[in-house]
Amino acid sequence: MMDRYAVIGNPVDHSLSPRIHAAFATRTGEDIEYGRLEAPADGFAGAARRFFAEGGKGLNVTLPFKLDAWRWVESHDDAAASAGAVNTIVVDSKAIRGCNTDGIGLVRDLLDNLGWGLDGARTLVLGAGGAAQGVIEPLKLAGATDLTIANRTLRRAQALAARFGVASAGLDEVGCGWDVVLNATAAGLAGVGGLVATDVVSVSRCYDMFYSLDGATPFCRWAAEQGAGAVSDGLGMLIEQAAEAFYLWRRVRPDTGGIAEALRAGA
Ligand code: ATR
Numbered sequence: 595m596m597d598r599y600a601v602i603g604n605p606v607d608h609s610l611s612p613r614i615h616a617a618f619a620t621r622t623g624e625d626i627e628y629g630r631l632e633a634p635a636d637g638f639a640g641a642a643r644r645f646f647a648e649g650g651k652g653l654n655v656t657l658p659f660k661l662d663a664w665r666w667v668e669s670h671d672d673a674a675a676s677a678g679a680v681n682t683i684v685v686d687s688k689a690i691r692g693c694n695t696d697g698i699g700l701v702r703d704l705l706d707n708l709g710w711g712l713d714g715a716r717t718l719v720l721g722a723g724g725a726a727q728g729v730i731e732p733l734k735l736a737g738a739t740d741l742t743i744a745n746r747t748l749r750r751a752q753a754l755a756a757r758f759g760v761a762s763a764g765l766d767e768v769g770c771g772w773d774v775v776l777n778a779t780a781a782g783l784a785g786v787g788g789l790v791a792t793d794v795v796s797v798s799r800c801y802d803m804f805y806s807l808d809g810a811t812p813f814c815r816w817a818a819e820q821g822a823g824a825v826s827d828g829l830g831m832l833i834e835q836a837a838e839a840f841y842l843w844r845r846v847r848p849d850t851g852g853i854a855e856a857l858r859a860g861a
Contacts, residue, residue, distance in 0.1 A: 598649065599843065600631040602641060603656035607632070610857060611654055614836045617856070618848035626651075626844070638662035646685055652843045653683040654836070660724055667692030677728035682839040693842055696725075697732030699835025700776075700803065700828075705736070707830045707850075710774060710799050713737030718772045718798075720765065720789050721779035722750040725803055729778065730758045744768045744790065746779070765790055772798045775822075777813040787812030792820045805829035807858050829854050 601611040607630065615628040631653070633641035638659045645653060655663040663680035664670070673694040674680045680692035704710045717738035719726050722745035733741060741760040745751035748764040755762035763769075770793040781789055782804050800817035805827040814825045833850050841847045 595649070596625055596627045597651045597843075598627045598629070599652045599654070600629045600645065600650065601654040601656055602631040602633055602638070602645070602659060604632055604635055604658060606630045606656065609656060610832065611656075611836060613857065614833055614853060615840060617853050618837065618840045622840075622844070622846045622848050624840075624844050624846060633659065639666050642666060642683070646690065651685060652839070654839055655681050655683065660728075664692055666690075673697055673732070676731040679724055679728050681728075681835065682842060684842050693839070694728055695835040695838035695842070696728040696831070698838050699833075700729050700801075700831045701732050701736045702834040702838075703826075703828075703830035704774070704801065707834070707854075708799075708801075708824070708826055710801075710824070712774065714739055715773035716740045716771060717742075717774045717776070718768060718794070719743050720775065720777045721745060722747070722754045723778070723780065725780075726778035727754060729776070729803070730754070730760060733776075734758065734760070738774070742768070768794050770794050770796075774798060775800045775817070777802045777804070777811075782812045785812050787814070787816030789813070789816075796821045797823055799824045799826075801826050801828070803828040803831060805832060807860075809858065829857065833857075 601609050612628050619626050660679040668689040669691050671693045674692045677694040681696050682693040684691045743751045743755045744763040746765050751762040775795050775798045795817045800822040802811045802813040809827045811827045814827050818825045837848050837850050
């Protein structure tokens with residue numbers, strides 16, 4: 595029987611992960627099956643337990659289950675431990691292990707695909723929820739400087755910043771002069787792109803951790819209109835975090851080149 599993997603979430607029907615992992619399987623010659631698993635909002639543990647009891651080999655975890663997954667697994671890798679969230683579950687003979695590849699996925703997209711250097715780059719993260727939490731430590735490790743978390747609710751930014759030893763601010767009090775500005779808020783889901791004053795982003799490279807297949811998320815559109823130096827959505831991050839998960843499961847690193855373009859072209 596083929597080794598079985600899936601992405602678990604709610605909703606999960608629009609997830610691109612099955613297409614991405616199918617492309618990796620073809621490119622690497624690995625014979626795997628990768629599906630979608632929708633669990634009820636309060637039913638993560640039951641669905642995950644059943645999946646592994648039936649022989650499943652690994653799960654990707656997406657919204658809203660990354661914290662449930664963190665609590666459910668038996669051990670954590672360093673990235674998951676520091677993020678406090680799990681996006682990849684690996685099962686081996688010893689344990690069910692929770693990993694987090696979101697941070698490495700973001701850093702690879704920024705460095706390798708976009709060529710946006712992070713070493714010494716003044717970096718601002720917008721948002722202080724789960725999406726922000728997973729990327730602060732990897733950004734620090736990549737050499738980001740003056741790392742600052744800005745959030746609509748200031749005390750959430752302060753709490754997260756204290757945990758990681760970085761600076762915090764309210765969205766309405768952020769200074770300017772950033773090399774890189776990352777959107778980790780959920781504001782785009784409500785169609786909101788303009789989160790900070792124009793001069794915060796007008797000369798910066800702006801990255802949205804969310805994506806849309808046309809690349810034009812509300813934050814990307816808004817940042818481009820403010821004159822940002824460069825703009826990217828987060829499709830590359832999604833593909834790179836998937837590649838790292840694939841590596842954790844199969845010990846083979848898939849070539850990610852061209853996959854974003856193929857997905858955007860509707861392939
Ligand atoms: P997630 O786990 O997806 O990050 P979350 O924990 O609910 O979800 O966090 C959502 C983030 O988006 C928060 O930083 C939130 O700001 P608040 O902490 O002030 O709620 C931010 N956010 C959501 N909608 C927003 C909006 N319209 N404008 C600005 N920030 C917004």
